[in-house]
Amino acid sequence: MDCRDRRYRKTYFAVDNRLYAFVQFDRPKIENHLLTHESMKKRKSGFTLSGKNLAAGNRIFLYVATRFFLRYNEKNGGRKQMKILLTAINAKYIHSNLAVYNLRAYAAHYAKGMADSDTVEIGEYTINNQMEDILEGIYKAKPDVLMFSCYIWNIAFVEELAEEFHKLRPEVPVWVGGPEVSYETESFLREHPQITGVMIGEGEKTFCELAEYYAGKSRRDKEKQKIQETQRTGEGKSTEERSKPGEIPGIAYRNGDEIIFTAPREMLDLSDIPFCYDKAGDFKNRIIYYESSRGCPFSCSYCLSSVEKQLRFRDAELVKKELQFFIDREVPQVKFVDRTFNCNHAHAMEIWSYIKEHDNGITNFHFEISADLLREEELALIGTMRPGLIQLEIGVQSTNGATIKEIHRTMQLERLKEVVKEVQKHENIHEHLDLIAGLPFEDYDTFAKSFDEIYELRPNQLQLGFLKVLKGSYMYEHAKEYEIEYHSRPPYEVLKTKWLPYEDVLKIRQVEEMLEVYYNSGQFEITMKVLGVLFKSAFFMFQELGKYYERNGYFGMSHARIRRSEILLEFIKETFAGDITAGEQRNITETGKKADHLEILDIIKESLIFDLYYRENCKSRPAWAKDLSVWKQVTRAYCKNGKQSHVECFSYRFPDKGERVLKELPKRAGKPLYALFDYTDRDPLDHQAKVTWIMEDEDAGLCSH
Known part of the structure; x- marks a missing residue:
């Protein structure tokens, strides 16, 4: 090997795996010397070679030699290290x-x-x-x-x-x-x-x-x-x-x-892949992605996992050892990227059991599952876990039978609903349900039905996504057959289909934005429950709210929480204060039709106040909020944590955490009700404050319930 660097007038070469540096110095009385890399490793402050000290030339020589030695070493046989x-x-x-x-x-x-x-x-x-x-x-x-x-x-x-x-x-x-x-x-x-x-x-x-x-x-x-x-x-x-x-x-x-x-690559044994996070550095505020399996047993036409036919699992003992690494370091969240984690019941049970037994009280594990595949023993196990230990993402995509069949999806819808409700009973697992707009045989009305059917389950989050026509998928190959037009650039989202014109896609996008703001954000939890008593169709409610935003130019603007509350109140006032349209007649409940619109507004005003303080101790209050000084004595008596607690006076008693669906509007109480919001004790699933109701008792005065 002969490498030349003209800046320093030196030559490097290797003989019999020994590295030599020949350096030409311009200084007088400094001869050319032959230096082996072994001598370089032994150098100290000076450098002795052939009985001579390089003296003034030492600094120059060592710089040259060291620079080279960092790039050439004995281990790689004299080759330049590649980065x-x-x-x-x-x-x-x-x-x-x-x-x-x-x-x-x-x-x-x-x-x-x-x-x-x-x-x-x-x-x-x-x-x-x-x-x-x-x-x-x-x-x-x-x-x-x-x-x-x-x-x-x-x-x-x-x-x-x-x-x-x-x-x-x-x-x-x-x-x-x-x-x-x-x-x-x-x-x-x-x-x-x-x-x-x-x-x-x-x-x-x-x-x-x-x-x-x-x-x-x-x-x-x-x-x-x-x-x-x-x-x-x-x-x-x-x-x-x-x-x-x-x-x-x-x-x-x-x-x-x-x-x-070149020839196709054979698939790996997942257990042969070394654990990759031992040198990953700081895990603080990072989501860690982990896989215990590759491939999927299903063949959903929109998904690339269906292309990979072979389903493989990482050895369970290896998985448990690696999960312990995250548990020991108190990683905030580990997100499994397995496409259907519970497709192998024994595998799922073993890992879930380990997670439960080694819970550190901090780390959360996220899984994508097929809910209708869950067995009773799995439901029993996860029902005993710490609240917040795991969260489940459940793909539904559609409830339309023709659509489910066409996308080659296997799903028992009624069993899925049963499982979702069973999981909710224990109030310990965050549930995230998915829908996809733009699938074959799904028009606007059938999608609205799918939406309402899943919304009725009241998951913690309802993810409304749009079909992405991914290269390599069955959907991509049959896009012309379905008359699907989609964006030419990533993420290739649907523009229109044979069943869903672009105008309807735009309306669904408005529904999706309203869903994110008012439901998935968790900032309007109680108000959404109240509105569920007034509207037959949640899809219709979000659709009309989206239309209201569009009419008033609210889309594309940044709104604070209080302003979002004001807009929702304006929408309710417009909907119920005047004559109800024919479309509204079909989608508003009998309760909504019969209730006095002023009472509806009073309830919504209070539910919005409740929601504001449910999440945080607000620094500012909306215009319709009551004067805090009226109940300052109650505040002094019960707010022991300073800004970490708040007392608010209400005329209506709102539902507790476990009551996901209201059957009727809250009733006006005969006496003032006080809600104590404790921000030091938050729900591990949605991080809402703990609420204690304080009521007046004729004999005991104020007492909490």
Whole structure:
């Protein structure tokens, strides 16, 4: 090996795995010297070689030699160490990218000839970072190989970053991987000439072999053996030829104008992937993503998991050991990315049992499940868990039978409802139910029915999403058949379908925004329960509220909580104070039709006040709020925690936490009711304050209930 650096007039070379530095000094009386790396390792303040001290030249010589030694060492046989930068651009700061950590861990454990895992670095950013800041960070990292993890939320960032970085460092190979580039790969590479290649599908072993390739090492023991055999017989390719990227399965790369696809990569045993978080640094305020299985037993047509037919599980003992790592460090949340965690009952029971037995009182575990698959023993187990220990995300997507059949989804709807209600009885698990708008055979009316049917279950959150037509999915392949038009750019959300025109999509988007603001935020919990007595259809209620926002120009504006309350009160006043329209007649309950509109307004005013203080001790109060000084004596008597508590006077008694659905409007009390909000004792599921009702008793005076 001969490497020359003209700035210092020196030459490095290796002989028999010994590294030598030949340095030419311009200073008088300083001769040229031959220095081995072994002497460099023994250096102290001065440097003795061949019985001579380099004296004044020592400083210059040591700088030159040390600079070289940091880049060349005995362990890698004199090769230049490669820095591979795995770049993750997350949707939020609190997220972590499981993929890049898995890639680094796998390469550190299995790569042959890599100097150490430090040659693979991770750079994490978010889509909220400025593009220029990310580019600067990548450039200053000085990678020899740059790789990006690609998803629908970051692909636009990746494309731009790769293009700009290539202008600055055109000699650096740029690779990408992930679901967003694993389909229609050839067109992606042709559209982005700055991209060197794509890792297709499962990436751990593929990345490991690419790292070996770029480090100049053999990729696999089998290949080494084949090379040796062919060299002994004088047949086959040379070592140099065998080390080309074309020998690495699971990639597509460019060779001049040609795009070359190698053989598909075989699926991994998940238990072979080393634990990736032991060097992940600080977990504070971060969500940790973890997988105990890959693949899915179902074939939902909109989902890429249906493409991966083989369902695999990580060894349960290994999973428990790794979960203990998070538990010991009191990680706030561990989110399992398993597509259907409970599809294997034994696997789910073993892990849930371990989590319950080793609960640290802090860590929360999130699971995506199929509710209708839960058995009685599983329900019994999770029913005894600490409130907040786990949360469940349950995909419903639609209650329309024709839609469920067409998207190849297997679901027993009535069983799902039973399970959701059973879980709610224990009030210890946060439930998150999902719906998708824009699916085949789902029009506006059937979607409204699906919405109302699931809303009646009163989950902690109801996620209303829109169909994303993902490359590689069955839905993508049959988009023309369904007359689906969708955005050309990520996230490829539906614009219209054969059954759902764009006008209806826009109306559903308004419903979705109102749902997020007034239901999923948890900031209007009691008021939503009261409105449930007045409106037959929650979908209709959110639809009309959205129309009210649009008429008054409220969309696109930033509103504080109190202003949101004022707008809702305005909407209720407009709806019930005047003549009820024909559409409203169909969707407003008999109670809503018969009740005096002034009484309705009084109840809503108080429920909105209750909601404001349910979440926090408000610094300001709405215009209709009562004068606090009227009950200042009650406040002095019961508010022992200062600003960590609050007393409010009401004329109506509002429902307790366990009462998810009201059957009638709250009744006006004969005497003032006082609610004590304690912010030091919050509900672990929704973080609302603990509420104690204080009532006047003729004999005992004030007493709490």
